[in-house]
Amino acid sequence: MRRNAVGYLAAFAVIGVTVVPLLFVVLGGFRTTAQINASPAGLPGPLVWDNYVxxxxxxxxxxxLGNSLLxxxxxxxxxxxxxxxxxxxLSRxxxxxxxxxxxLFTLxxxxxxxxATLPLYLWLRQLGLLENPLGVAIPEAAFSLPVTIVILRPFMRAIPGELEDAALLDGAAKLGFFWRILLPLSRPALITVSVLAFVTSWNFYLLPLLVFNDSAHFTLPLGVAMFQSEHTQDTAKVLAFTALSMLPALAFFVLAERRMVGGLTGSVKG
Amino acid sequence: MSTATSAATSARPRTAPAPHAPAAGGTRRRSRTRTRLELALLLGPGLLLFAGFVLVPIGVAGFYSLYSWNGFGPLTDFVGLRNYTDALSGAVFQGAIGHNLVIAVLSIVVQLPLSIGLALLLNRKLRGRTFLRMVVFAPYVLSEAVTAVIWLLMLQPGGFIDAVLRGMGLGGLVQLWLADPSIVLYTLFLVITWKYIGFGVILLLAGLQGVPVELREAAALDGASSWQITRNVVLPLLGPTIRIWIFLSVIGSLQLFDLVWIMTLGGPANASTTMATYLVDHGFKRYEFGFGSAVAVILFIICFLFALLYQRFALRRDTEGAIG
Structure with missing residues (x-):
C-alpha cells in the first residue's frame, strides 16, 4: 500500500511536469498578451477566442499544414x-x-x-530540387529507408516458407506471392514503419530549413519557429499558433500510439 | 541467417544439375536470369535512393572538405587538410565538441537513472497506467521545433517559469535561463530531458515486460529485499535495453541541432554551440562549403567511431546475429 502511494506520487509529479508546459500553451492561447504579461502563470479569465480564430x-x-502533409x-x-x-x-x-x-542499409x-546536409544541399541544387517539396521528401525517404528495412526484414523472414511453396506450386510467380500474400500478411509491420516514416518527416526541421527560402513552401516546424520570431510582441497569438500546430502530432499519436511504441521497442529488441 | 537462406532456397523449385540434359539446363538458366531480374527490380530502386541521397552526399563531403570553396564555380583551391586543422584548432569548434560531450554525459548521468526509476515505478499495478504511459510519451511526439518554441516562451525573463518559481517562494533560483552563458547549456539540457525522458521510460517499460515474474517471486521467497531484487535480478536483465538506450542517447546528443538553433542559435557568445549548429552556421550562413564539409566529416567520424567501438565492446552480446 505504502509502495503504491509512492508510485502514485511519482505518477502525479510526472504528469505535472509533462502536461503543465502543454497546458501553458493551450490555455495561454485563450488569453490576451496583456493578461499573459501581467500574470504569466495565470489561468484564462473569460475565454478569449480571438487568437485561435x-x-x-x-x-x-x-x-x-498542407505542405507538411504533402x-x-x-x-x-x-x-x-x-x-x-x-x-x-533481402528476406526471401x-x-x-x-x-x-x-x-550497408543498417549503416x-x-x-x-x-x-550529409551540405553536399545534399549542393546535390539538390544541381538537380533543380531547391524550393521543391520533392527536394525534402526524397532525401527524407532515403534516410527513413534503413529503419524501414531493419523492421520489415525479420518480419517477412518469419512468415513460413510453406506458404511460399504452396503459392509457387499453385503457379503464382514469386512477385505474385510478394504482392498478394506477403504484403497483406505484413500489414502490422507496414503500419509501424509507415507511422515512423510519417512522424520523422512531419517533425523534420533542418532539411526544409535549407531547401526552402520562400515561406510559401515552409513546413509546420519551420512555420512555428518563424511565427514565433515574427510575432515576439504577440505572445498570446504565438501560443495559439503553437497549440494548433502541435495538435496534429498529438492526435496522430493518440490514434497510432500502440504502433509507435511497439515499433520503437520492437526495433530495439531486434 | 541460416533459417532464412534455407527457407528461400527450399522455396525455389529444385532442378537437378544435369549437364547432359540441355532442356533442364536451359530452364535453370532462364529461371536464374529471371531471379536476377526480380532482384534488380526489387532492390534497385531502394539502393539507388539510398546511395544517391545518403551515401554519395557523405562521400562527396569528404571530397569538398579538401578545398576552399564558397559553393559556386569550380573547385580549384585545393588546401589539403587545412580545413580540418583549422576547425580542430579553433576555440569555437573545440567548445562545440565539448558542449556535445557535456550533453551526452549529462544524459547518461541524469536521464538514465531518472528513466529507470520512473519505469520501475510505472511498472507497478497503478490505476490508469495506460493513460500515464501516453502522457509520459507525449513530448517525444512533438517536433523539436515546437518544443523549442514552447520553452522559449516559458523561459522568457519574467515569464511562466520565473513566475512559478517566485510563486513557490523560490525566487532566488530565477536565472537568465537562455541569456547567461554559464547557464544556457544546462537550460537546454533540461528541455532535452523534458522531451526525451518518455522515450527512455517506454523503452525500459518494454524491457521490464521481459523480466519473468517468477524470477522476482523466487528471489523474494529466498528472502531478498525489494532493493536487492531490483539491483541483482531486474537491472541485469534490463542490460540490453539500457545499452541500446545509451547508444541512441549519445548519437542523439552528438547530432543536436533543431532545439539549439531555434532557442539560442548557439549563443550567447557561442556558449551553446554544437557541432551541427557550427556546421550550418559556417556552411550555409557564411558560404564556407569546403570548411563546412570538413566539419561534417569530423562529426561523421566521431559518430562512426563511437558506434563502432560501442558495437564492439558493449553491444556485441546483445546484437549477435541481429546486425551483421
Whole structure:
C-alpha cells in the first residue's frame, strides 16, 4: 500500500511536469498578451477566442499544414514502398552479397542527416530540387529507408516458407506471392514503419530549413519557429499558433500510439 | 541467417544439375536470369535512393572538405587538410565538441537513472497506467521545433517559469535561463530531458515486460529485499535495453541541432554551440562549403567511431546475429 502511494506520487509529479508546459500553451492561447504579461502563470479569465480564430482563419496556417502533409505522404510512400521491396529481396531470396547489402542499409541508421546536409544541399541544387517539396521528401525517404528495412526484414523472414511453396506450386510467380500474400500478411509491420516514416518527416526541421527560402513552401516546424520570431510582441497569438500546430502530432499519436511504441521497442529488441 | 537462406532456397523449385540434359539446363538458366531480374527490380530502386541521397552526399563531403570553396564555380583551391586543422584548432569548434560531450554525459548521468526509476515505478499495478504511459510519451511526439518554441516562451525573463518559481517562494533560483552563458547549456539540457525522458521510460517499460515474474517471486521467497531484487535480478536483465538506450542517447546528443538553433542559435557568445549548429552556421550562413564539409566529416567520424567501438565492446552480446 505504502509502495503504491509512492508510485502514485511519482505518477502525479510526472504528469505535472509533462502536461503543465502543454497546458501553458493551450490555455495561454485563450488569453490576451496583456493578461499573459501581467500574470504569466495565470489561468484564462473569460475565454478569449480571438487568437485561435485568427490563426484558424489565416491562409498561412493551412498552407503550412498542407505542405507538411504533402511532403510526409510522399516521403512515407517512397520509404515504405521501396523499403518493402528491398526487405522482400533481402528476406526471401538467397543470393551472394545479401548480408553485405543489408549491412550497408543498417549503416544508414548511424548517419545523421546533419552530416550529409551540405553536399545534399549542393546535390539538390544541381538537380533543380531547391524550393521543391520533392527536394525534402526524397532525401527524407532515403534516410527513413534503413529503419524501414531493419523492421520489415525479420518480419517477412518469419512468415513460413510453406506458404511460399504452396503459392509457387499453385503457379503464382514469386512477385505474385510478394504482392498478394506477403504484403497483406505484413500489414502490422507496414503500419509501424509507415507511422515512423510519417512522424520523422512531419517533425523534420533542418532539411526544409535549407531547401526552402520562400515561406510559401515552409513546413509546420519551420512555420512555428518563424511565427514565433515574427510575432515576439504577440505572445498570446504565438501560443495559439503553437497549440494548433502541435495538435496534429498529438492526435496522430493518440490514434497510432500502440504502433509507435511497439515499433520503437520492437526495433530495439531486434 | 541460416533459417532464412534455407527457407528461400527450399522455396525455389529444385532442378537437378544435369549437364547432359540441355532442356533442364536451359530452364535453370532462364529461371536464374529471371531471379536476377526480380532482384534488380526489387532492390534497385531502394539502393539507388539510398546511395544517391545518403551515401554519395557523405562521400562527396569528404571530397569538398579538401578545398576552399564558397559553393559556386569550380573547385580549384585545393588546401589539403587545412580545413580540418583549422576547425580542430579553433576555440569555437573545440567548445562545440565539448558542449556535445557535456550533453551526452549529462544524459547518461541524469536521464538514465531518472528513466529507470520512473519505469520501475510505472511498472507497478497503478490505476490508469495506460493513460500515464501516453502522457509520459507525449513530448517525444512533438517536433523539436515546437518544443523549442514552447520553452522559449516559458523561459522568457519574467515569464511562466520565473513566475512559478517566485510563486513557490523560490525566487532566488530565477536565472537568465537562455541569456547567461554559464547557464544556457544546462537550460537546454533540461528541455532535452523534458522531451526525451518518455522515450527512455517506454523503452525500459518494454524491457521490464521481459523480466519473468517468477524470477522476482523466487528471489523474494529466498528472502531478498525489494532493493536487492531490483539491483541483482531486474537491472541485469534490463542490460540490453539500457545499452541500446545509451547508444541512441549519445548519437542523439552528438547530432543536436533543431532545439539549439531555434532557442539560442548557439549563443550567447557561442556558449551553446554544437557541432551541427557550427556546421550550418559556417556552411550555409557564411558560404564556407569546403570548411563546412570538413566539419561534417569530423562529426561523421566521431559518430562512426563511437558506434563502432560501442558495437564492439558493449553491444556485441546483445546484437549477435541481429546486425551483421
Amino acid at each position: 485568427a490563426v484558424l482563419g489565416s491562409v498561412e496556417f493551412w498552407r503550412l 511532403i510526409a505522404v510522399i516521403a512515407t510512400t517512397l520509404a515504405v514502398g521501396l523499403g518493402a521491396m528491398a526487405a522482400f529481396a 531470396y538467397a543470393f551472394k552479397g545479401r548480408e553485405a547489402v543489408y549491412t 544508414g541508421l548511424l548517419f545523421p542527416i546533419g552530416v
